[in-house]
Structures are given as C-alpha cells and as structure tokens.
Amino acid sequence: MTLIQSRDNAFFKLLKKLAESGRERRKQGLTLLDGAHLVRAYEAAIGPVERLVVAETALKSPEIAALTAGRAPTLLSDALMRELGLVDTPSGVLALIPLSPTAPTVDLAADAVLLDGVQDPGNVGTLLRTAAAAGVRQVWLSPGCAAAWSPKVLRAGQGAHFVLDIVEDADLMRCVAEYRGQVAVTCLDGATSLYEAVWQGPLAWVFGAEGLGVSPALIAAADHRIKIPMPGAVESLNVGAAAAVCLFEALRRRLG
Structure with missing residues (x-):
C-alpha cells in the first residue's frame, strides 16, 4: 500500500480539488464518497468503487479493516485526510466513484x-x-x-x-x-x-x-x-x- 504524506503529491492534489470544486468534479468525471457506510451502499447497488483511500491510522478500525480486506487502498496521513475538509470529523475512508454513475431515467407517470x-x-x-x-x-x-x-x-x-x-x-x-x-x-x-x-x-x-x-x-x-x-x-x-x-x-x- 502506498502512503502519501506530502500535500505536493499529485494524487492528493486531485483529491483536494475533487473535495472543493464542482468544476473539477465535472472535468474529471469523478466525485468522492466519505465513510464506510456509503462505500458499502454504493458497492451493493452499483459495483466496486474505482479507488479506496484510507487514513493511516484508520486501518486499526475493524470496520475499515474489513472493508479494505483483499484490496490495495491508498493510504493518506491523518493530517492530509483532515486537510481535505469533507467533514469536521473524517471517517477515515474515502472512495472515488464516477460522477453520476448511472444514467437516470424519467417516468412522467410515476411519483x-x-x-x-x-x-x-x-x-x-x-x-x-x-x-x-x-x-x-x-x-x-x-x-x-x-x-x-x-x-x-x-x-x-x-x-x-x-x-x-x-x-x-x-x-x-x-x-x-x-x-x-x-x-x-x-x-x-x-x-x-x-x-x-x-x-x-x-x-x-x-x-x-x-x-x-x-x-x-x-x-x-x-x-x-x-x-x-x-x-x-x-x-x-x-x-x-x-x-x-x-x-x-x-x-x-x-x-x-
């Protein structure tokens, strides 16, 4: 697993832009999920996420350890995870997914x-x-x-x-x-x-x-x-x- 500790890292810069900018999300066609619950919900309904990102110490959590079992997530230092600023108290795990991963349908005769x-x-x-x-x-x-x-x-x-x-x-x-x-x-x-x-x-x-x-x-x-x-x-x-x-x-x- 790769550990990212520098805010100059290109992938961290991408995460930062995706966290802060709707324009960047549209440009990249990607967005971020925060939390193990959302990751499991996405994978149950749609399929595997594109990439998991985990805070360095979050792997000590049994829930996150189970979520990452058999995968190779990218590790962020705890400081960098906090710097993304998605929430006041980071969950410790993020996932990259396609922006609007399924094409919506419109039914004008349904609620x-x-x-x-x-x-x-x-x-x-x-x-x-x-x-x-x-x-x-x-x-x-x-x-x-x-x-x-x-x-x-x-x-x-x-x-x-x-x-x-x-x-x-x-x-x-x-x-x-x-x-x-x-x-x-x-x-x-x-x-x-x-x-x-x-x-x-x-x-x-x-x-x-x-x-x-x-x-x-x-x-x-x-x-x-x-x-x-x-x-x-x-x-x-x-x-x-x-x-x-x-x-x-x-x-x-x-x-x-």
Whole structure:
C-alpha cells in the first residue's frame, strides 16, 4: 500500500480539488464518497468503487479493516485526510466513484419529487434520503440546487443516490407541464391542509428553496397547493422536515 504524506503529491492534489470544486468534479468525471457506510451502499447497488483511500491510522478500525480486506487502498496521513475538509470529523475512508454513475431515467407517470432551487447541501441530501425512504424513485433538481453528487450531498443522502433516478438542471416547468399525474406544491396562500387535500394517481411533490419557497410560476401550474397545519409556536419547518411530513402522509394513504 502506498502512503502519501506530502500535500505536493499529485494524487492528493486531485483529491483536494475533487473535495472543493464542482468544476473539477465535472472535468474529471469523478466525485468522492466519505465513510464506510456509503462505500458499502454504493458497492451493493452499483459495483466496486474505482479507488479506496484510507487514513493511516484508520486501518486499526475493524470496520475499515474489513472493508479494505483483499484490496490495495491508498493510504493518506491523518493530517492530509483532515486537510481535505469533507467533514469536521473524517471517517477515515474515502472512495472515488464516477460522477453520476448511472444514467437516470424519467417516468412522467410515476411519483416524483421536484426540488426548486434548494441550495443547502445538507437539505438536498436529506430530501433525497427522505424520497428514497418513502418509496419515491425519481428526483428532479432545478438549476440552482446544490450539486446532487457533491461529497456533502452524498454524505447527507446516506446511500439514497444509489437507488434513485436523479435528474439535475431539470426544467421543472416543462416537467410539470408534461407530467401525467397530479402536481402538489407546498405553500401558504390559497393552500389546503395536507390532511384534507384529495389527490389520485401518481403525484409529483414540489419543494422550494430555503426561505423563498416554490417559485410563483410552479405554484400557479400545480394541481394542489398544500400547507402543513402547525398549531405549535413556530410558523415554518425546514424543507427536509416538511418533505418528510408530506411524503409519508402520501405513503400512509397509499398503504391504507
């Protein structure tokens, strides 16, 4: 196994660029997974990662030792692993994978989640994870959303990426116009309570940017304007929490 200790090493410089730059990820066609859980999830759903990178002392971990058994990972000094800055507390193992490793498909007659300008990577990852947990198989992201395959979004998604069809830079107005089910947006003006709203068939949920909400054009194009009743002392929910409430209410009805 090769041990890299210098920040002048060419491979470390590549890792640093991939960790920090969406442009570099697009140029190289690569991104980074952080953590043994994500590596196992990727390999279970898609196949072997291109390359494993392990912090020097992380091999003492039974989990990481088991993950690297029979492989020849690249070793980074602990200081260099921290310098990559993917998370405050590095997991000790990274993997290189292709950027968007599978070609997404679009099914305009199946349930979907549409994200309108959601910029926070943690929120985008949480929304992908929630969609996957609720049984939704496709998510369409407008321009202006955080890059779905960035390391921070991948970490927040906790493996959801590998079971979803994710379309980035989607024209959401066109998606809504062509969608063969019903479209629901979360908003306040003229909205019906989530628990009183009636819908049938496939449903596409539109969730909007933090603070701004769904764009007026998408609200106007939707079949349903939905609000979540909040009798407590706060007036709004984080977009990830709001999506979880809506998606699992829809799931409850379907299962019921």
